[in-house]
Amino acid sequence: MSAATLNAMKLVTAAEMRLLEKRALESGTSFGDLMHNAGRAVASEICGLFDSFPGKKALVLVGPGNNGGDGLVAARFLNDAGAITHVYLLAPRDPGDLVYNEALEAGISPIEVESDAGFSKLRELLGEADVVVDAIFGTGLGRPIGGASAAALTLVAEARNQRPDMVVIALDLPSGLNADSGEIDDSTLAVDYTITLGYAKRGFFLFPGADYTGQILVADIGIPDGLDDDILSEVIDEHDVLSILPLRPSDAHKGSFGKVMVVAGSTEFIGAASLVCQSAARAGAGLVTLAARQSLHPVFAAKLVETTHLPLPETAHGEFASEAAEVALARLVKYDAAAIGPGLGQSPDTVEFVHQLLSGISENTGLVLDADALNALSLTPDWWDIFNHPAVLTPHTGEFARLSGLSIGEILANRMEICRKNAALWGKVVILKGAHTVVASPDGRIAVSPSANPGLASGGTGDVLTGIITGLLAQGLDEFDAARAGVYIHAMAGESVRNNIGDTGMIASDLLIQIPRAVKSIKEHDHASCH
Numbered sequence: 001m002s003a004a005t006l007n008a009m010k011l012v013t014a015a016e017m018r019l020l021e022k023r024a025l026e027s028g029t030s031f032g033d034l035m036h037n038a039g040r041a042v043a044s045e046i047c048g049l050f051d052s053f054p055g056k057k058a059l060v061l062v063g064p065g066n067n068g069g070d071g072l073v074a075a076r077f078l079n080d081a082g083a084i085t086h087v088y089l090l091a092p093r094d095p096g097d098l099v100y101n102e103a104l105e106a107g108i109s110p111i112e113v114e115s116d117a118g119f120s121k122l123r124e125l126l127g128e129a130d131v132v133v134d135a136i137f138g139t140g141l142g143r144p145i146g147g148a149s150a151a152a153l154t155l156v157a158e159a160r161n162q163r164p165d166m167v168v169i170a171l172d173l174p175s176g177l178n179a180d181s182g183e184i185d186d187s188t189l190a191v192d193y194t195i196t197l198g199y200a201k202r203g204f205f206l207f208p209g210a211d212y213t214g215q216i217l218v219a220d221i222g223i224p225d226g227l228d229d230d231i232l233s234e235v236i237d238e239h240d241v242l243s244i245l246p247l248r249p250s251d252a253h254k255g256s257f258g259k260v261m262v263v264a265g266s267t268e269f270i271g272a273a274s275l276v277c278q279s280a281a282r283a284g285a286g287l288v289t290l291a292a293r294q295s296l297h298p299v300f301a302a303k304l305v306e307t308t309h310l311p312l313p314e315t316a317h318g319e320f321a322s323e324a325a326e327v328a329l330a331r332l333v334k335y336d337a338a339a340i341g342p343g344l345g346q347s348p349d350t351v352e353f354v355h356q357l358l359s360g361i362s363e364n365t366g367l368v369l370d371a372d373a374l375n376a377l378s379l380t381p382d383w384w385d386i387f388n389h390p391a392v393l394t395p396h397t398g399e400f401a402r403l404s405g406l407s408i409g410e411i412l413a414n415r416m417e418i419c420r421k422n423a424a425l426w427g428k429v430v431i432l433k434g435a436h437t438v439v440a441s442p443d444g445r446i447a448v449s450p451s452a453n454p455g456l457a458s459g460g461t462g463d464v465l466t467g468i469i470t471g472l473l474a475q476g477l478d479e480f481d482a483a484r485a486g487v488y489i490h491a492m493a494g495e496s497v498r499n500n501i502g503d504t505g506m507i508a509s510d511l512l513i514q515i516p517r518a519v520k521s522i523k524e525h526d527h528a529s530c531h
């Protein structure tokens with residue numbers, strides 16, 4: 001999914017969705033209204049996908065619960081809109097079921113699930129359908145899908161392979177996709193569109209589920225405004241980023257946009273430091289200074305023209321000297337933000353240097369810790385009890401495992417929830433990097449990147465993210481805003497490169513010039529929407 005296709009989107013768990021529904025009912029909306037609105041909105045979204053809808057053949061697969069109920073309402077509205085509509089019941093509906101009877105009254109004759117294991121009728125319908133709606137299970141899925149439902153979903157997948165023009169829609173969510181964790185069932189369909197009710201579900205941005213939703217459309221089902229103030233998870237949105245981007249007054253001077261110090265790089269990892277410095281500048285910082293061991297200075301000086309340099313004392317063995325941290329700290333008081341960690345290495349002297357820096361750094365300095373700074377922190381048990389400075393931490397999954405003591409499997413199984421819990425425990429803004437990067441604040445807010453882009457899975461792209469966020473911190477953004485805006489800008493830069501050269505062979509340096517372009521594009525979209 002491209003970063004630009006999503007509008008503001010709150011993300012809910014299944015339990016939060018039930019809570020919102022309960023609040024809507026308490027505030028006077030009836031469940032019947034919600035279901036009616038849901039079915040109507042889904043049908044309306046489906047009609048909007050076609051240039052001309054009357055005469056199209058629609059097949060709605062209806063399950064036993066409320067998801068099936070929504071499907072029955074949608075079928076009625078599709079029928080009203082002129083589609084030749086068939087409903088296939090995977091389980092019997094209660095004879096007193098209102099939406100079932102309304103469908104009957106509208107002239108739809110639901111087809112009961114076949115006893116014939118060959119599903120000849122269903123196959124026949126799938127051979128002709130222009131659009132198939134999966135309304136078998138929604139957020140109420142309680143166990144693995146089996147029996148006729150599993151068989152029907154498999155038949156849809158087969159028909160879809162044979163007839164790629166057939167549009168497959170998931171109502172609320174693809175049946176079998178876990179709304180909270182993004183786990184899928186063996187029979188879950190990879191659909192073209194998920195028309196989700198009221199709110200997008202967290203599982204749409206967690207893998208493997210994220211590969212199954214197709215384009216996500218959020219249908220308004222009439223949950224009254226003001227009931228979702230305590231829903232704290234959302235997809236990062238261009239308008240939010242625009243509202244937090246630093247201003248650029250015409251009479252600015254370089255002091256207006258903050259000073260960044262980058263403490264990074266080693267003999268092995270020269271490029272990491274360069275990428276951080278350049279991306280901090282490309283994100284708009286007024287001045288960037290690189291603090292690195294003095295023997296590396298000639299290399300950096302040749303490579304980084306705009307950056308200023310603070311060579312740090314080192315030992316005869318090419319390690320940080322014991323006074324190096326003191327030298328850096330003395331200069332750091334004049335800086336607004338610092339990035340510490342990329343490419344520093346993990347020798348005992350470096351770890352000691354990082355620990356000294358972190359214990360001496362002023363509360364007034366915005367701080368981004370990445371890579372080897374995170375590795376150094378991880379060596380201290382319960383490091384968060386000792387290191388109280390506000391900071392943005394930018395771990396990939398492996399670094400997160402080291403910081404938390406959790407296994408990589410445990411983290412991948414529920415990235416959003418794990419990130420949220422640890423941000424609160426550590427008292428830090430935490431960015432768990434990867435496809436659909438998660439940003440969590442200690443106060444419970446979660447912001448998720450709209451982008452999954454395998455082009456970014458190459459060495460150095462994380463250094464660019466660190467630079468962008470530090471550049472934004474230096475310009476006065478708070479940790480959470482700098483983190484979510486930085487993740488969004490980085491994702492957009494990645495999308496631009498992908499649009500240009502595809503997702504193979506993208507390198508971190510390609511992102512650099514795209515950073516200001518991403519910021520420009522965010523600002524221009526605002527202009528476009530004003531006129």
Ligand SMILES: NC(=O)C1=CN([C@@H]2O[C@H](COP(=O)(O)OP(=O)(O)OC[C@H]3O[C@@H](n4cnc5c(N)ncnc54)[C@H](O)[C@@H]3O)[C@@H](O)[C@H]2O)[C@@H](O)CC1
Pocket residue numbers: 017018020021034035038063064065066067068069070136137138139140141142143144145146171172173197198221
């Ligand atoms: N939360 C809300 O505000 C609203 C929710 N609505 C719909 O309600 C849905 C949730 O409805 P339900 O809670 O009835 O749940 P579902 O319709 O998702 O499914 C639950 C039903 O399926 C059965 N079931 C669960 N897993 C099964 C399995 N593996 N094999 C066979 N049977 C299984 C259950 O016993 C139950 O009968 C949402 O996805 C949405 O479509 C809408 O109707 C309107 C408003």
Ligand SMILES: Nc1ncnc2c1ncn2[C@@H]1O[C@H](COP(=O)(O)OP(=O)(O)O)[C@@H](O)[C@H]1O
Pocket residue numbers: 371396432433434435436437451452453454455456457458459460461462463464465490
């Ligand atoms: N599949 C993906 N989709 C979106 N972003 C990705 C993907 N893979 C990697 N990234 C992003 O690329 C960056 C990689 O950072 P990291 O793993 O620290 O690499 P490095 O340290 O080599 O720079 C992160 O910002 C991460 O979110």
Ligand SMILES: [K+]
Pocket residue numbers: 067134135136137138170171172173174175
């Ligand atoms: K469904």
